[in-house]
Amino acid sequence: MKIGEIKELLNAELLCGEEYLDHDVFAACCSDMMSDVLAFVKDQGVLLTGLLNSQVIRTANMMDMVCIVIVRNKVPTEEMIELASDTGLVLMRSPLRAYEASGVLYYAGLGRREEDG
């Protein structure tokens, strides 16, 4: 799925990384606990989270993730936006709740396992 499609599906506002919207991602992960995110290395291109601090960006960097979606329209700090843009990440915010946002992307096929059809 293209990052641009994620933006459309989640009705999200783009905060940085416009130049990467046509990049493909294959899986996503949703958590507010960063070590839970760090536990699963599996092409997870997208991080959905309600957490707002610089560690969100660093965690995504460590995992080689390419896109972060802040849920529930929370407003990331200037520092987060700066770190994200310096490290080539797409950062966006969506009005959807974490559960809804995950459901929308999963239903649209992102990171869905073959056997689930």
Place this chain on the structure above:
Amino acid sequence: MAENIRFHFDVDGENFTSAGEASVAVKKKLRQLGFPPDVIRKVSIAMYEGEINMVIHADGGTADVEVTDDEIVIILADHGPGIPNVEMAMQEGFSTARDNIRALGFGAGMGLPNMKKYTDEMNIDTEVGVGTTITMKVYL
């Protein structure tokens, strides 16, 4: 062969916002040195978890990374409270972190298990009231 490459960092225990900067710097350097992405990811995730632990559990410490011909060695040393029961601390989900740390996105009790998972060797040398030194190796 050329001399081993070494990096040293002081990890500030007062500043949660800057925690992880050493790991970011190491990741960047390993990229420049041309290591494979999976090796870089293992080293940087393990080091990042350890660095965060030093900040949230031990008031900071030092991080040393050495790149040899056949492995990358990460040594994280602190003078924090030490770990009373290492076996318990190594279990997934075990954490002594309080709500203030959990609100920052840490305290799932996954850091040490992740460090073990992403490295080929891990040794914890710890003494209550004295400090903790964690040595991790990723084979090349």
